[in-house]
Amino acid sequence: MTRVAAQIVVAVPAELCLHAVQAAMEDPRLKDAYRRLRPGKEYAGWVTRVEPGRRLEIAYAALDPLTDRRSHALGWRVLYDVAPEPDGRTRVEVAIEYGWLTALGGMGLVKAQAENEIAQRLAFLHALELGRHNVATIAAPQEMPADMPPARARVPEPRR
Structure with missing residues (x-):
């Protein structure tokens, strides 16, 4: 089993981190959008x-190219491990585990895909933190952590 993992510390309670991930998985709007990717x-x-x-553990079954059916043997797992930090924040590790059949079927691209997926899942947790604190600052600005940088838009320079 191959494992790729990264972690982030966010100012969000552990239970809310896991709840938000599950809620996103169950949202009918997202499910519909996913289905439109490849009907x-x-x-x-x-x-x-x-x-x-x-x-939280999520299992994905991969598409078997020979039978065009879903196969758990070719699939992977996404794991969220959360641990409270002494300062009230939460350390979240996101890991993807996959077997050699998946790696073989992915022709060497599975590790890069796993890294990209982990990056997106960490960005989701960061967005959850920002959204939570933006709401909190409207109601009570003193709740914003001192180390939280202000949000600002950055428009990249056009390439020439």
């Missing part, structure tokens, strides 16, 4: 394990 294909995973406030 006839399913992109949603299945929650296979939950340890409240500690861990």
Whole structure:
């Protein structure tokens, strides 16, 4: 089993991190958008394990190119491990685990795909933190952590 992982510390309670991930997976608008990516294909995973406030496991079955059917042997797992930090924030590790059949079927691209997916999932957690604090600053600006940089738009210079 190959494992690719990264972590982030966010000013969001552990339970909210895991709840937000599950809510996104179950949202019918997102499921519909995923289905439109490739009509006839399913992109949603299945929650296979939950340890409240500690861990969430999602399993994905991959498409077997020989049979055009979903196969768990060719699939992968996404794991969220959360741990409270002493300062009230939460350390979240996002990992993707996949077997040699998946790696072989992906012809060497699976690790890069896993890294990209982890980056997007970490960005989701960061966005959750920003959204939570933007709402909090409207109601109570003193709740904004001192190390939270202000949000600002950055428009890149056009390439010439």
